[in-house]
Amino acid sequence: MKWITRKNANVDRIACPWLIRGFVDPEAEFLFVPYEEVASRAEVEGAIPFDVPGVELGHSDGRCSFEAIVRKYRLTDPALQLLATIVHGADVTADRGIVPEAAGLYAVAHGFALLYGDHDEEKLRLESPVYDALYAWCQRQAEKTAEEQGRSEQVSGAR
Numbered sequence: 001m002k003w004i005t006r007k008n009a010n011v012d013r014i015a016c017p018w019l020i021r022g023f024v025d026p027e028a029e030f031l032f033v034p035y036e037e038v039a040s041r042a043e044v045e046g047a048i049p050f051d052v053p054g055v056e057l058g059h060s061d062g063r064c065s066f067e068a069i070v071r072k073y074r075l076t077d078p079a080l081q082l083l084a085t086i087v088h089g090a091d092v093t094a095d096r097g098i099v100p101e102a103a104g105l106y107a108v109a110h111g112f113a114l115l116y117g118d119h120d121e122e123k124l125r126l127e128s129p130v131y132d133a134l135y136a137w138c139q140r141q142a143e144k145t146a147e148e149q150g151r152s153e154q155v156s157g158a159r
Helices: 011-023 035-045 065-072 078-091 100-116 120-157
Strands: 002-006 029-033
Touching: 002 011, 002 035, 011 065, 011 078, 011 100, 011 120, 029 035, 029 120, 065 078, 078 100, 078 120, 100 120
Parallel strands: 002 029
Antiparallel strands: none
């Protein structure tokens, strides 16, 4: 399937393709086009638009596009839920402090944007391992949380 968004990708427009390829559509092809061409090119190409105002997989109801994709495709993995919070904070300026990792992701993503400008395919290729690593970290955090909840339930059940 083809997916389409605005060119000069940054946080959400790099995180979303990583998410889509890893959890929704492994064969996904991404098109990065000027904002004013997204709707017409989506129609011509039969592509799914994302991270564009007014589309289903865009910012809505306080969610960023990454969160919209997680929700639409019912991705319930606790590690993805944590990663969605981090991406949200990195992408939504008003929520940068939602978790400490959001500021770090913001800095890394904007550093890639400074280095590679609107070479979006290159940014996606180079940043994907960053998201792989961050997801691995989120998996470990989710495991720790589950272990702590298990211990807490054992303690309260023993009373």
